[in-house]
Amino acid sequence: MQNSSLNNKDWFKDRGYLHLTNRINKRDKKKVYKYVSNSEKVSKHRFSPFILKQTNNRRYKFSEDLKRRSHKKVNDKGQITSNIKVRPIMYSTHIDSHIYSYYSHKVIQPKYEAYLKRDDLLDASITAYRQILSDDGVRYKYNVDFAKDVFEEIKKRKDCGVLAFDIKNFFPSLNHRQLKNIWSRVLGTKSLPRDHYAIFKSITNYSYFFYDDLRQRRKGHLDEKKIAKLRNKGKFQFFEDYQDFKDSKIQVYKNQKKRDGIISGIPQGLPISAMLANLYMLPFDENIVNKLVKQRDCFYRRYSDDLVIVCKTKDIDAVEEIVLEEIKKIKLTISSSKTEKFKFSTINCKLTCSKILNKKLIPNSYLQYLGFDFYGDKTLIKSANVSRFYREMKEGIAMKAKRIKSVQQKYLTDEAIIYKRKIYRLYSFRGIKSRKIPANKIIYKKGKLVKKEFSRKYRGNFIKYAYRASEIMEAPEIKRQLRRHMIVLKKYMSQYKFDNTSKRD
Numbered sequence: 444m445q446n447s448s449l450n451n452k453d454w455f456k457d458r459g460y461l462h463l464t465n466r467i468n469k470r471d472k473k474k475v476y477k478y479v480s481n482s483e484k485v486s487k488h489r490f491s492p493f494i495l496k497q498t499n500n501r502r503y504k505f506s507e508d509l510k511r512r513s514h515k516k517v518n519d520k521g522q523i524t525s526n527i528k529v530r531p532i533m534y535s536t537h538i539d540s541h542i543y544s545y546y547s548h549k550v551i552q553p554k555y556e557a558y559l560k561r562d563d564l565l566d567a568s569i570t571a572y573r574q575i576l577s578d579d580g581v582r583y584k585y586n587v588d589f590a591k592d593v594f595e596e597i598k599k600r601k602d603c604g605v606l607a608f609d610i611k612n613f614f615p616s617l618n619h620r621q622l623k624n625i626w627s628r629v630l631g632t633k634s635l636p637r638d639h640y641a642i643f644k645s646i647t648n649y650s651y652f653f654y655d656d657l658r659q660r661r662k663g664h665l666d667e668k669k670i671a672k673l674r675n676k677g678k679f680q681f682f683e684d685y686q687d688f689k690d691s692k693i694q695v696y697k698n699q700k701k702r703d704g705i706i707s708g709i710p711q712g713l714p715i716s717a718m719l720a721n722l723y724m725l726p727f728d729e730n731i732v733n734k735l736v737k738q739r740d741c742f743y744r745r746y747s748d749d750l751v752i753v754c755k756t757k758d759i760d761a762v763e764e765i766v767l768e769e770i771k772k773i774k775l776t777i778s779s780s781k782t783e784k785f786k787f788s789t790i791n792c793k794l795t796c797s798k799i800l801n802k803k804l805i806p807n808s809y810l811q812y813l814g815f816d817f818y819g820d821k822t823l824i825k826s827a828n829v830s831r832f833y834r835e836m837k838e839g840i841a842m843k844a845k846r847i848k849s850v851q852q853k854y855l856t857d858e859a860i861i862y863k864r865k866i867y868r869l870y871s872f873r874g875i876k877s878r879k880i881p882a883n884k885i886i887y888k889k890g891k892l893v894k895k896e897f898s899r900k901y902r903g904n905f906i907k908y909a910y911r912a913s914e915i916m917e918a919p920e921i922k923r924q925l926r927r928h929m930i931v932l933k934k935y936m937s938q939y940k941f942d943n944t945s946k947r948d
Contacts, residue, residue, distance in 0.1 A: 454548040455541065456714075459884070461670070463491050463688055464536040466679040468886070475538070479545040486637035488542065490645035491685075492695050493533040493710055496654045533651060533710035544714035546642055551718055554629050558725070565732045569724075571747040572717040587912045589746055590813040594822060594916070596742045596753050597810075601789045604759040605810055608766060609781035610748035614716065615700045615708035618774040619647045622709070622723050629722060646709045646719070649698050656693050657681060677887035702774070720747060723773070730769045735762060751812055759784055759799070785810050787819055794819035815912075822918040824909055829924065832905045836870045837935050844939040863936070868904070870932050875907035 455476075457469045467475060478484055535543065556573075559566040570589045577584050597603060610616075623643060627635050635643055658664055665681075673680060682688040700708040709719060728745060735741040735752060741762065742753035754762045763784070770777050784799040785808065796819045798808035809816040809823075816823045843866075868874035879898040886895050906925060913921035 454544045456544065458537050458540060460534060461679060461681050462494060462534065462536045463682060463685065464538060464680055465677075467537040467541065475541050476545075478538075479542050480549075482636065482638040485542055485546075486641045488539075488641060490539050490641075490649075491536045492650040492652055493535050493713075494654050494657075495651045496532050496534065498530045498532060530711070532712035533649075534654075535713055539645070540714050542642065543646075546639070547715040547718040550639075551626075551629070551715075551722070554631070555718070555722060555725075558629055562729075562732065564736050565728060568732055568736070568743045569721060569728055569745055571745070572721055586746070586813040587815075587915050589744065590815045590817075591916050593742075593744055593751055593753065593812055594810075594815075594817045597787055597817070597819070598794060600742075600753060601787070601794060602756065603787050604754050604756040604762075605785040605787065606750075606752045606754070606759060606762055606766070607781075607783045607785075607810065607812065608750040608752075609778045610750075610770070611776045611778040613748040613775070614711040614720065616702050616775055617709050617720070617723050618702070618705070618707055621773060622647075622719065625722055625725055626719075629725070642715070646713065646715065647698070647706075649710060650695050651698075651710070652693050652695050674885065674887070674892060677890075679887075717747070727769050727773050727775075730772070731766070734765055734769075746813060749813070751810075756786055759786075783810075815916075821920045822916050823924050824912065824921055832870075833928075833931060836932060839869065840866060840935050840939065866932070866936060870904065870906075871929055872906050872910070874904045875910060877902055 455469070455472050458466065534540075559569065570584070575584045576582075577588060597605060623635060626639065626643065627633065630636070630639065634640075659666055670681065673683065682691065698706060698708065700706065702708070709716060724745065731743050731752075735754070736743050739754060739758055739762070741758070744751050750766070752762055752766070763782075767777060786797045786799055786804060788795055788797065795806065796808050796810060796817070797804040797806050799805075807818075809818045811817075811825060814825045814828055816825055864873075877900060879900060881896065882899040883894050883896045885892055887893075906928060909921055909925050913919060
C-alpha cells in the first residue's frame, strides 16, 4: 500500500547559487508558477547563458600497466598521466531552471511514465531519475534497491552470464534530431509545440561561460565587494544587469561539440537533463526489451548510461552483439574499455563470480554496479567509495584544524577549538541519526539585509548510508567493511586539539 505521506517531487526549488539574474525565493512560487505554466510566455522566453563549472574526480582503479591500484594511468604513448575525470556541470539562471524543472516534472515526465506503463517489462527496466515505490510502499527506491534487484536476479538464476556496459560520452553525444523526434513521439504530437521547441533550442543551441572567468585575474577569486554591494540592493547576482555582464568582457561560448560532423549534446546538470536522457534512450530500451528480455529470457536494467544484462551463459556473445547493434541505431557508442562480462557459477553450494577477459576466466572476481561489488556469496560497498570516505575524513579534519589555527594566530587566542561532536556527526556512526540542525541565510527584507535563522534537516552521513545499505541488501558484511571507522577517525583526530562541548551542535 502506498504511503500517503509520499508526495510527488516538487518542481520548485529554492536555489541558492548566484547567476546573471536575481535569486527567486519560495514566497514567489505562485508568481513563478503563473509564468512557467503559461505556454505562450515560455515560447517567447529569452533563455540566458549557462555557467559552466568543471568538477574533478580522482579515480582509483587497478592499472594493468602499473600492476596496482592508482589514480594514474598509462596513455597510448606510454606516459603516466592523471586518471582524473573532469565532469562539466551547467547552471542556468533561476527562472530558466524553474521552467526546465516544471516542464520536466509536470509536463514531460507524466507522458513518459504513461508511455512506459504500456509494457510492464519496459517499465521495470528503466530505474534512474524516476520515483519508483519500494515493495512496502513506504518510500521510493534508490541505487541500493536497484543494485539489490540485479544481484537477487543473479542469485535466483545461479548459473548465468552478466554483461555490464557504459555509454561513452553520454550527454555530449546526444543527437539533436533524434531527441526532438522522440520528444514529439512521447508527447503524442507530430512536431514539438512552440513552448517545448523553445526549451529544446535552449538546451541544444546553448551559450555558456566559465565560472572561473568570473574570478579576478590577479587575485583568483570573486569580486566580493561588488557582490556585497549588489546584495545591499537586494540583488543576489553577479552583475547589476545583463549590460553590466556584457561590459565585463567575459567570453561567452556557443555549443560546438560535434559527433560525426554534426553539433550534438545537451548540458549536464540542468533540471531537465536527466529527464531528456531517459527520453533519448527510449527506442534502445524498447528494442532491448523486445529482442533480449522477451525473446531470450534476459534480465535488463538501465540506470542512466549504466546498462546491465543477466542472460544464459551461452548467450553472452549474442547479447553483446545485439547491444552494440542497437546502440548504433541511436547514434551512441558503448565504451569498450568499460564493457565487462562475467560468468556466475555454483561451486560447492557457493555462488562464485569469474570475469571473462580475452576469452579466459579470472576467478574470484566481482560485478561492480551502482556503487557495490557483488562477488556472488557477498556484497560490499565499492572499495573506491570507502577509500574516498576515509580520504575526505582526513582532509576534512585537517581543513578544520587549519581554519582554527589561522583564527588563533589572527586574534592571538587559544579559545578557538574544533568540537568533537561535529566531527563525529560527519564521520562516525554517531551521525547516522536524522535531526534538525541550526542554519542561517541572508535575505533582503524591507530594504535591508537581514540574517534569517532556520533549522535544516541533517539526513545523515556515509556511515548511515552504509548501514542502511547493509539492511536493505541483507548483507552484514557491509557493516563489517566499516567496523574500523572509529579507530581511523580517532587516529586522525589525535593529531589536533579538540573540545567535546558545544553551545550549538
